[in-house]
Amino acid sequence: MSNKKVFVLEEDxxxxxxxxFDKITVSFYSIICFVMSILLVxxxxxxxxxxxxxxxxxxxxxxxxxxxxxxxxxxxAAYGSFAGTHISADLVHSYVKEGVLKRxxxxxxxxxxxxxxxxxxxxxxxxxxxAFRGPLGTGVAxxxxxxxxxPLWTAYLSVFLGLLSMSYYFAWDLAKTTxxxxxxxKKQ
Numbered sequence: 001m002s003n004k005k006v007f008v009l010e011e012d013x014x015x016x017x018x019x020x021f022d023k024i025t026v027s028f029y030s031i032i033c034f035v036m037s038i039l040l041v042x043x044x045x046x047x048x049x050x051x052x053x054x055x056x057x058x059x060x061x062x063x064x065x066x067x068x069x070x071x072x073x074x075x076x077a078a079y080g081s082f083a084g085t086h087i088s089a090d091l092v093h094s095y096v097k098e099g100v101l102k103r104x105x106x107x108x109x110x111x112x113x114x115x116x117x118x119x120x121x122x123x124x125x126x127x128x129x130x131a132f133r134g135p136l137g138t139g140v141a142x143x144x145x146x147x148x149x150x151p152l153w154t155a156y157l158s159v160f161l162g163l164l165s166m167s168y169y170f171a172w173d174l175a176k177t178t179x180x181x182x183x184x185x186k187k188q
Contacts, residue, residue, distance in 0.1 A: 029079040036072035060147030074162025081166040124160040
């Protein structure tokens with residue numbers, strides 16, 4: 001019998017927060033994701049029990065579900081962009097050999113990702129401000145949900161904050177890939 005390890009878990013493939021800003025924001029993302037997950041499970045379970053066992057309806061729960069889901073999705077996306085675990089169809093790392101071409105393709109991917117995220121961050125800001133100020137920009141006639149009259153900006157804020165955080169971390173990724181491209185692949 002050999003002493004070889006059958007399975008080795010590498011924990012350093014997920015970026016760890018180092019500076020105070022990252023520690024605070026990652027803690028915020030984690031807490032929001034945890035709380036929203038618990039609330040979503042509780043509300044959906046309660047609704048199911050009330051509807052199919054007690055034969056009564058939980059009034060307007062869909063509005064809460066949508067708001068909590070927005071917060072869960074966009075804070076999860078912000079955490080994924082921080083940790084480098086966001087969804088991507090990155091075939092470059094798998095199929096292109098180390099060298100100038102690979103570094104250039106990774107840089108191009110980072111540049112496009114950052115550019116598209118900035119565009120959506122701008123849209124997210126407009127989306128949030130429309131809901132916060134109302135259609136006339138005066139704070140009158142603020143869009144609200146139908147049943148509970150919850151201001152829609154509460155959900156749209158998560159979109160803007162999530163995209164803003166993603167832009168911030170993708171900017172760091174772009175800076176890193178730019179450095180690697182011009183340094184010839186040497187880690188700085």
